Amino acid sequence: MAKAKRDDVAVTVLDKDGLGDFIKNLRKSGYQVFGPRRDSDAVIYDLIDGADDLPAGWGSEQKGGHYRLRRRDDGALFGYGLGPQGWKRQLYPPRQKLFAATRKEGGGFTLAPPAPPDPPMAFIGVRACELAAIARQAKVFGDRDFADPGYQRRLAEALIVAVQCGEALDTCFCASMGTGPEVKAGFDVKLTELIDESRHVFVAEAGTPRGAKLLKAAKPASPADIKAAAQVVKNAEIQQKHLDPAAARALAANPEHPRWDQVAARCLTCGNCTMVCPTCFCTTVEDVTDLKGDNAERWRKWDSCFTTDFSYIHGGAVRTEARSRYRQWITHKLSTWVDQFDETGCVGCGRCITWCPVGIDITEEAAAITGQGRN
Amino acid sequence: MxxxxxxxxxxxxxxxxxxxxxxxxxxxxxxxxxxxxxxxxxxxxxxxxxxxxxxxxxxxxxxxxxxxxxxxxxxxxxxxxxxxxxxxxxxxxxxxxxxxGTAWPVEAAFGHDLVFVAGGVGLAPLRPAIYQAMAHRERFGRVIVLYGARTPEDILYKKELERWRGRFDLDVLVTVDRATGKWGGNVGVVTNLVARGGFDPLNTASFVCGPEVMMRYAAAALEKKGVARDNIWVSVERNMKCGCGLCGHCQWGPHFTCKDGPVFRFDGIADLFQIREL
Amino acid sequence: MVKPENLGRIIDEHPFFQGIDATLRELLVGCAANERFDAGQFLFRQGQSAKKFFLIRAGTVAVEIDQPGRPPIIIETIAEGDIAGWAWMVEPYQSTFDARAMTLVRALSFDAQCLRRKMEADPALGFEVMRRFVPVMAHRLAAARLQMLDLYGPTKKPKPEKTAKPEKAEAKSKGRNRAADARLEKAESKKKKDG
Structure with a gap:
């Protein structure tokens, strides 16, 4: 995603066909286009061929340990809330080859870097919280001494089409975390879906010259359209869940709170929260060889701090108990992440609540442990 | 590099x-x-x-x-x-x-007495700092190496320690947990050597490396002797997998041990040492 | 012989006696003597009546336990500035270890029996002495515990015995021909026969 230049801002309106052409153009210019698509019982972010793949008329019902698709009474393309996983799947794939090593004749081996990169990606339907998550991961993968060149390249090349939420899920708390629902930065094009009796259109605003170019042929938006778009996002500000990020900083100072035992009694340490969290970045590596042992590869795989092996040092694991592992996860997310990167590791998307099999709620746990009197 | x-x-x-x-x-x-x-x-x-x-x-x-x-x-x-x-x-x-990772701040210790406290194979990560200190020997007061090993057979770099001990400008004290054979040297934990002193606690920098338990007690012994926490450094081991802060495995409280450590100044991490399963 | 005023100076300069009050100082000087041990000589032996304690001024002392047919086990070494011997203040006032000079050792010895009597007669003085000795004992205890941990020992765990994974074990338990079970059954039937 290229840097924004405000004087290039163009606000336009696309109808459904216009959006279809927009996607078609992206594909024509060589992008792999990823967007929301219904796949059996969920809406996931996947390769799409065109606007017809978008989950028209599908909504979702989400709460602790609960995700159900439901039909909406409108034909909204972006009314499904959030998919199970954010865009880290595309930007930081679950399995990445780091290198291949081949034995040389006469001893030693050569190391080959991974295969040449795939074509650039375009993301359709990135929510405000997801944009924030992308920015946070970008910091992890390049803020300090070392950068992950793969992540940085994929992100730099990616074309980001953000979409503003028109309503919040029961699990959303982006407003508390200051990451949404309004899309403010980090996009090439920002869409706001407008549906009423007379029309179904998308107010499309460019955030970068690249975005502006894509919208060149589109019809300019009227002041009324722009006003309507602003109203849509207001609706999404009404959220049920709240988290006080400043208070949650105190998690690190409460390593012996009795609540850790209570939450550990429910936590299955399955690691679902870490897999669906759009900022969780931990990985492990796997070394593989062929049968002859002449060719070896090293793969990087998503990992979870909920596994015992995660903290292994010679002799054994450091965090053997569920309480220590849950504590590590939430404390890192809400407290020590701030020490590391000057911002919180939680963007308020609520995925960890939805996809926790036992419905553990990060907002409740943070409040209980930092003594905010909620339970 | x-x-x-x-x-x-x-x-x-x-x-x-x-x-x-x-x-x-x-x-x-x-x-x-x-x-x-x-x-x-x-x-x-x-x-x-x-x-x-x-x-x-x-x-x-x-x-x-x-x-x-x-x-x-x-x-x-x-x-x-x-x-x-x-x-x-x-x-x-x-x-x-x-x-x-981070380094032993040898140059920052110029002008001080320098006390190395090593346990077991913990002598290995300290050796480059000992070399560096000896290369600038005139910049320090006393330079002392206190080393604890399991048995006389487990003493690492034995010949080098003997050579060092022969120098007039370096004090080397070795102790073992268990004496075997004809061992005629010290027996007991390395913290006992710290307690014995021989350095000016108010003007001492100390680099400590060994198993975490040993480092905790060595730091305590140094503090008891009067060495301030901000003059003590320790080297922490966690699960370093990528080495450069990308994989998350070695996190220890707010630190990525691989890039914020392994060498930490003790005052910054003393509290973390007290938290179980962190 | 070292003159009492010299003994006094040694006491004054030693951290162990720092801040000592005048009465105790006088008393200690009165019951102190300068001693010298050649390498191999014993400061005290296990089981002996603990009549003295020592302030090591130079040299190294091994605190050890003798065992027949093998070299003695050295528990710890104590050196310059350390105190040797605290059994004199714990009933039944018998030394619990051997203390052997590993090198030439110079030490101040203190007549413990005399001191003990004074401590009993004057609890304030007794407390003052205890206050200085208890930390020595605590330090030794802590050091001994750390030493016991075998901190630098091999961290390699013994190779785990091959155990069947739970699901496999369950599957297996359906069969009746498992060796272990067969043996058990044999034993059972034998028992029955015997009974």
Missing amino acids: NVLPHDPMVPVPFRIEKVRRDLSDTFTMEMVPEAGGDFAFRPGQFNMLYVFGVGEVPISISGDPADRSVLVHTTRAVGTVTEALDALKPGDVLGVRGPF
Whole structure:
């Protein structure tokens, strides 16, 4: 995603066909286009061929340990809330080859870097919280001494089409975390879906010259359209869940709170929260060889701090108990992440609540442990 | 580092030149970049060593930082990868990523007495700092090496310790947990040597390296002696996998042990030492 | 012989006696003597009546336990500035270890029996002495515990015995021909026969 230049801002309106052409153009210019698509019982972010793949008329019902698709009474393309996983799947794939090593004749081996990169990606339907998550991961993968060149390249090349939420899920708390629902930065094009009796259109605003170019042929938006778009996002500000990020900083100072035992009694340490969290970045590596042992590869795989092996040092694991592992996860997310990167590791998307099999709620746990009197 | 590739996750091949067995399970390897060139590092830093097809392991660098022509690692064979390292011979090739992590602040200790407290193989990560300190010997008051080993047979770098002990400008005190054979030296934990003093506590910097329990008690002994927390440094071990803060494994409270450590100033982490399973 | 005023100076300069009050100082000087041990000589032996304690001024002392047919086990070494012997203040006032000079040792010895009597007669003085000795004992205890941990010992765990994975074990338990079970059954039937 290229840097924004405000004087290039163009606000336009696309109808459904216009959006279809927009996607078609992206594909024509060589992008792999990823967007929301219904796949059996969920809406996931996947390769799409065109606007017809978008989950028209599908909504979702989400709460602790609960995700159900439901039909909406409108034909909204972006009314499904959030998919199970954010865009880290595309930007930081679950399995990445780091290198291949081949034995040389006469001893030693050569190391080959991974295969040449795939074509650039375009993301359709990135929510405000997801944009924030992308920015946070970008910091992890390049803020300090070392950068992950793969992540940085994929992100730099990616074309980001953000979409503003028109309503919040029961699990959303982006407003508390200051990451949404309004899309403010980090996009090439920002869409706001407008549906009423007379029309179904998308107010499309460019955030970068690249975005502006894509919208060149589109019809300019009227002041009324722009006003309507602003109203849509207001609706999404009404959220049920709240988290006080400043208070949650105190998690690190409460390593012996009795609540850790209570939450550990429910936590299955399955690691679902870490897999669906759009900022969780931990990985492990796997070394593989062929049968002859002449060719070896090293793969990087998503990992979870909920596994015992995660903290292994010679002799054994450091965090053997569920309480220590849950504590590590939430404390890192809400407290020590701030020490590391000057911002919180939680963007308020609520995925960890939805996809926790036992419905553990990060907002409740943070409040209980930092003594905010909620339970 | 001069041979660090653009991608910090891709190793550079090094060829082993020499292997020396230090102890029954501990060995020292000298290696050079296969493609030629130097290897620069600061004392206390570590590398990720890759054994073809087996995996990678973080090992501290134990050579002389002034000699960039050769990379020296002392390793104890305790796991799959270190055992595979142990099987390598001169001429074999391994992959190196690094150097990573923070260093013993030898130069910041100029003007002070300098006390090294080492336990077991913890002497290996301190050795580069001892070399560096001795290269600037005139910049320090007293320089003392306190070393605790399990038995006389487990004393690492024994000949070198003897050589050092022969110097007039370096005090070397060794103690063992269990005396065996004709051992006529000290018996007892290394913290006892700290208690014995011989340095000016108000003007002392101390570098401590060994098992975490030993470091906790050594730091306590130094504090009891009057050395301030901000003059004590320790080297912490956690699960370093990438070495460069990308994989998350070595997190310890707010720290990525691989890049904020392994060498930490004690005042910054003393509280973390007290939290179980952190 | 060292003159009492010299003994006084040694006491004054030693951290162990720092801030000592005048009465105790006088008393200690009165019951102190300078001693010298050649390498191999014993300061005290296990089981002997603990009549003295020592302030080591130079040299190294091994605190050890003798065992027949093998060299003695050295528990710890104590050196310059350390105190040797605290059994004199714990009933039944018998030394619990041997203390052997490993090198030439110079030490101040203190007549413990005399001191003990004074401590009993004057509890304030007794407390003052205890206050200085208890930390020595605590330090020794802590050091001994750390030493017991075998901190630098091999971290390699003994290779785990091959155990069947739970699901496999369950599957297996359906069969009746498992060796272990067969043996058990044999034993059972034998028992029955015997009974």
